[in-house]
Amino acid sequence: VNSGAIDPIGPLCEHAHASGSWVHVDGAFGLWARVLPSMRKTCEGIEMADSWSLDAHKTLNVPYDSGIILCRRREALMSAFKASASYFKWSEHRDSMNFRPSMSARARVIELWAVLKTLGRQGVRRLIEQLCENARSFARLLSEQGFQIHNDVVFNQVLTSCADDALTRATLQNIQSSGECWCGGSTWHGRAVIRISVCDWATTPKQIERSVRAFVKARAIAAR
Template sequence: SRLEEICERWIVSLLGFPEETAAGFLSGTTIANFSGLCAGRNELLRRRGWDVARKGLYGAPKIRVVASADAHAAIHKSISMLGLGSENVELVPVDDQGRMRADQMPKLDEAALVVTQAGNVNSGAIDPIGRICEHAHASGSWVHVDGAFGLWARALPSMRKTCDGIEMADSWSLDAHKTLNVPYDSGIIACRHREALMSAFKASASYFQWSEHRDSMNFRPSMSARARVIELWAVLKTLGRQGVRRLVEQLCENARSFARLLAEQGFQIHNEVVFNQVLTSCDDDALTRATLQNIQRSGECWCGGSTWHGRAVIRISVCDWATTPKQIERSVRAFVKARAMAAR
């Protein structure tokens, strides 16, 4: 629990969150999203005089969920588990990079859970979260940020403008086992309303023995968990603020180099490379899919496939701290060779 207190303080400082922010340490962003949305749902109902922990959802005031049309599947899974119904989500249109369009937001109110993204799973794009928060908070809504890998952009001074206003949100989810390269599994839920997070998960029994320090189960759904915070503490302690910045900037620089070198070899680049994601393709979908299959079989590097604006694309996520510029060049050569084999 002492290490959790330390890591909470370090993360709040590193990412520029409000000082009162609480953090829970759990398995990953899926359960972190669930936790943030659960705290938000319960708090919105509490403000309207409904104790969902005691009364449940039967007869409760309606909760709305407003999310990006390009929200991650983990968001819809969490909404489903919370009993809010994935079919009830009000989807907001996105721009050509997958960013939620703040000018297309529906009219909000005190019943709305608004879900934003810091890092589109395909393009890496970050929603205009500050503008969305201003609109949402004026209406009494709760704003959650799904920041699995992209929220670490907050650590970079060069990304401050892109990340402007993220600190205004009510809750944030992120993974340490992605961008930060902490061993699996290591997710984080952060919430500016400490009592809202704790009240969502607190429990009591006659045999519980409370300590004078933090009780971890009050900040996450599970009562039992491994001491995953030890690895997170070790990485943060070793890297420090400047080390985290160097790590994240290195990933971004490698992604930009990857995109530039692929473009020089005639591959199409479909996204603005704002973080560590690159979307690329060949001249047609069939060639793209065959090229991807050859890359995966080669063992030179690993990337997956996706669909972007109706096109088959190869999704590159540069996320390993050990990747060097030479290995980026080697990977590009593997792409070129795989495309040549597919074109025969």
């Protein structure tokens, strides 16, 4: 979540399955990296897991509350979520309430279907590539301005900081109140850091540059 790094899932799955364990991959925003040719080797072994979860409202920018769960074994998913009561009437047809925590839900899949249908595989790939390109650009421009970059920018996450923790926290507070852009704080190997998640497909290079200027200004104000 902090760095965008992906664990060696293949070997982990082999080790876990050897002991009879279930492997769940919390893909959140990162599982979409699998569509990128450049990330294929990094994501190798993901298919060996038993279940996966990911969010379309993050990487694909559909409306909020669009989570996806994939499970290799239907009966396992049903046993986790299926509720029972005397007033429930079951049929032979698939009932979505047996596969999710809530019994009632809006038709989230319509927006997701529309995005996938409109963009197709190539369009989704390009969208995600753009997020990664913007993250790398963000990191490069911040580094040129004297900010420290703590992670290898492999996806859409950038971890950065100032000279010391106090300056980093004050800079973050100034950024959040500036209205120019927004990012969160975190801790990385005992250091206070600013966590940047490039998550909007429509973000332009000009907006990245504007955000970097906001960082520089926020740091200057914090240093007074």
